[in-house]
Amino acid sequence: MTTKIKIVFIVIGFIVLSCKDETTKNNNDQVSNQGHPNLILTKAGVEKIKSQLGSIPIFDKTLQTTKEDIDAEIALGIDVPIPKDFSGGYTHARHKRNFLILQKAGALFQILEEEKYAVYVRDMLMAYAKLYPTLPVHPQTRSYARGKIFWQCLNDSNWLVYTAQAYDCIYEWLSEEERHVLENELFIPFANFISEENPQFFNRVHNHSTWGNVAVGMIALVMDHDELLEKALNGLKTDNLKAGMKDNDGGFIKVEGQKVGFLANVDEPFSPDGYYTEGPYYQRYAMYPFLIFAEALHHVKPELKIFEYKEGVLLKSVNALINLSDADGEFFPLNDGQKGMSYYSRELVTAVDIAYHFGGNNPELLSIAKKQDRVLLDDAGLAVALGIKEGKDKPFEKKSINLSDGPNGDQGGVGVLRSEDLELVFKYAGQGLSHGHYDKLSFSLYEDGEEVIQDYGLVRFVNIEQKGGGNYLKENKTWAKQTIAHNTVIQNETSHFEGKYEVGSKHHSELHFYDDINSQVQIVSAKETNAYPGTQMLRTFAIIHDKDFEKPFILDILQVNSDNENQYDLPYYYLGQIMKANFQYTVLPELKPLGNSNGYQHLWKEATGKPSSHNSKFSWLNKGNFYTITTISDAQDDLIMARTGAKDPDFNLRREPSLIIRRHAQNTVFASVIESHGNYNPVSEFAVNTYSSISNLKVIYNDENYTAIQIEDVSKKVKVLLLANKDASKLSEHILKIEDKEYKWTGPYNYKLKSE
Template identity: 25%
Template sequence: MFLFVFVLTVLPVFAGGQSYYCYSPDDIIQIRKSAQTSWGRKILDRIKTDIAERRSHDLTVPVVEGGHIHHYYCDKDGQRLTFDWDKPHAHYCSACKTTYTHVNRFDWAWIYMVHRKNQEYLQACMYAYMATGDLLYVNYIKDMLLDYASKYAAYKEYNAARVISDKHSGKAFAQSLDEATWATYALPSYTVIKKYLTQEEIGKIESGLLRPCAELLLNRPAGANWQMWHNSGLAVLGVALENDSIIDVAMNDPVRGYYALMKKHLKPDGWIDEGSPNYHYFPLQALIHTADVMRCRGINLYNEDMRKMFVAPIKGTYPDLSYPAHSDGWYGASVLSELPIHELAFARLKDPVIETVLEHAYGMTDRTAYESLLTGQDIKPVKEPMIQPSYCYPQSGFLCLRSGAVSSVLKFGGQGIGHGHPDKLSITIHNGEKELISDFGTCAYGLKLYLDWYRNSLPHNMVTVDYKDQNRKALGKLISYEATPNGGRAEAECTTAYSGVRMLRKMNLEGNILDDTFDCASDSVHVYEYVLLFNEKPVFKAGKGQSVVLDESKVHSRIKNVKKYKVGKKVSFKTPSGDLLLKLSEAPVKELLVGEAPGIPALKLAEEGTGAQLCYPVIVRLQGSKNMRISARWTIFNANTNK
């Protein structure tokens, strides 16, 4: 077992550092100046409102360990349960109107939520103090940290299965990952107020909370985004404890340190290699907070790699600044949900591309991120969609064809480490306002739908073979790509998704017309299923349908109310957002299957909702042939095109 012996001696390895802080004196001066502007006062008012809301509830730190947030979702419809401060043992689902009482995993997840709200409270109090100098907020932070220090060491080290373990487990939370995120956001508050504490108070907080948390993270070796967060938490703890030994592990461990992980996981095109926008921005939060904390030790991580990790993904957004939900990415991933770190990046890098995306973001939402106060700059909203040219990420394995507001994304590579889906040569289409066909990403990992539906090949807009998933290690290859003045064209293949089958997809976008051809070739006879997942119910003419039950796999069985139709060489579909004409190659058996299935999942953070939305799968099934070709012509509508 990996074991780190906790070292109190400060190693002289960061000679360039002058002090230990998470926010420099200049930062605090800037925050205070910004808080006196018209735009900054609005943010400060929001901070004060957040603090007042938290203080209207019990401030006592829980005595019981928290659970796993992925267990705080309704089993029936995937909706996140509604957190109620007054009901730790009663959990309401807004979708099905069920109240679950005394369900252990929900009760433990409720405690998780309390710890998260305490994290937000500590961060809000920290910014309120830096913005105003009011010592009232120092006392708020001190009281809560002392309460944590009196209880934290006694927490058992449970994992997500509520089993005591030294692998992946946390203390306040069920995962060391969550422990690290909490430390990253909550514990800079200690460094900000430390000068006001007595030696006795410092001793209690450091021995009761900071050191046990550091010991936990030092003894939880991990990889990829988990270890990036562990390092971020350790960086904060190292600074808080003024211990360069801890910082040295976080930065320089040859396998798990910051530099080693960047070398291993950052792609040349700017994406972290976990296969989705969601799993780019999640570890990027850790990386930028590590960079921010390390400034005090003379370590500059605000370099070209950091700039690239912010600027490059911006070139991959839809016009509304959202992304396709690739792999285990939650649906709704967007620059809008990552504004705090974009504000922090703009404050440190002053990059014009980041400024531009912030301008467009604030044309759609209010500027409320606390980190905005660090910028010292008013951002003028731009209310127009962010229109960009076509763009390709060859190393990360996807590309965006664009014409005005119309976009189509082709995913041909990217395994996503443990978060990847078997989805090579899948596409999405966006009309500038919404997706016509989607990659739905994931629901909560604790739900049965995750393994039975979303994580498989069938719920992706592509071709499956013989009712099976693609080989999960398969990678496609980009054959050609060209951006054009009014769109773009691309061609990609995959020869490893199914043994003995070569798959080829060609796309050409011009204006609001997308031509998309999918070919499969093999020396053997197969069943090919060409799948499209509509968000709007398509209208089509195909004669009289026959009601059938799909039982070819557990994934097929998730499609309900299925009707089967016989089809010829062509079939056309209409939706409010676009028309589609399909041309089909010959096969001994050709069938059109249309039904209903789980579509856009309940959003990760939304406590009010209707659960997973329906999608409308259209499956063209060709049986008895070695080869297959389906050509699609999409006419895509939006507010700027004629229907």
């Protein structure tokens, strides 16, 4: 019997066992057997915290900072304004501040036993109980599911997830009459509005719905409300929606036969490796409700064994997410992702603490917690604080990693290659739900936490009211989601899957092979056969640590085979100042967009050139380091220098450059080496090792079975990378004769001196 089926039986079991007559079932003044608090804080945990206060530095520091923050809010008084604004506006920001403050004030009441915090929580909740019954849906009409306190149900759900924790902390302090008012005037109507009145929001698989499911589930656990808990875990029994109906993000609300509810939102978006299909930015956002509700279920419904669900994927996902961050802890902006979001966020403080406490006390997580320099004011936060105090922390070692996508791990994935300070992120994943981009086989490159070749991320100024109310801007669809915005091949100026969600969501790339065992060569290869009908792509990245080079270098090999001749564009979105190119180019006297649609309309065509040799070189300086792309050129190639910002009247796009290799062919191989070399010190004004170490790069063999790339450095040493294009078995033996030399190797690739 599968874990999933077992859980469903357990859920049914506890609902049946707790069955009462209708009057008793809805008597929400009952307290659970262990009493309150019991969601995140527990009675036993509170007593343990109290006994340790003054001797656990990171916990004590967090407690003091929180106390100062909440005391300042209490002094200002309670403000529960009538909702009217988008994200970033006053009413939105105030209500968001309120739910964060409520949760913290509840924790302070339990830990410090100062009644002023309970009074503050009660009085604010009573203010909401008075306001909520009078509210229509929010006056801003942009969302597919408008909230009441906020412009979308998503933010209403945020409010309830946090507020349920505050209510749990003062539950036993309140009178029965006060609980009756809060539950019947505020919490039950609120939960029913999120669920029954907004099935298009509640009943689907998406981070939005996770928040909705958890909001209803958290308040259900506080009130011991079985009916609401069943909705949270398994969704609404019927939602009266047409299968395949779209939301305004372009994502499907529900497809026929799809399971919904919290358990489905664990089953579907997470791969067995813990990768979340929407990408790390939204995984970070969703980790809070996933783990907070899991912790609450663990405390209140231990029979569910929620942390064991799907082979413990919720705890496993925290490690996966940390591995999807750069050297500075900032998450790679795959799909819709705001740059700068990192594991210093409040969601990741929660995730790290809970994963440490319930996931076997991994000492590497303590090193992340030390960097975060704060903990949760609860049982998990105490466990982390004690672990740090006792010196149990160990460095979190980020190595090369390959994370599968899809609920069964068979829908492509993301590979991260790491060597010294270099990190290469290769995306060959599924669509990523409505936050996905059309960018199969795309990549980005980092050095010591700095972007070298970037992924654009999202087009949104989150919670900045001046920019579209802090919401997604139209250029997110017309630029950021389009294939030309990414470092991958574009055929005939048309995005992968024609930029259609319903097509892209049916397909994913396939891993060809991945190998990180050899410290000299970290390598990943993947295929894409559906982005363009009749066209197959195979892309391989290797970070090669070669003693004849100053630093490791990247080898990028992209093979394209098609039924017809096409125009192929391969952009590299480098960051920095151009230093030198070995080809002649002409700067255009008048800027014009590179194209008319599919994102091309947002690129200014600044200069064009033609290769002057069979290798084209392009160098730039960024953050004190020199970089060079050496790419194998065809005489008929166009080398285009472009920059974002065309047809952008509101200046919503960053103005950033790219080098685009344009080629007309039926079948072709794009092969390039990307080097980091030398440095420039503006204080000493010394420039060191400013030129590429590659003297010659060429394809010496290519057919459907094998590809061989030859690299000659400036000291005349010649190396060869050999690739098996079909047979990726690690055990297969290969023999390939190139000119007068025979190469023998085992496995999908080999890197060696040509003379060996």
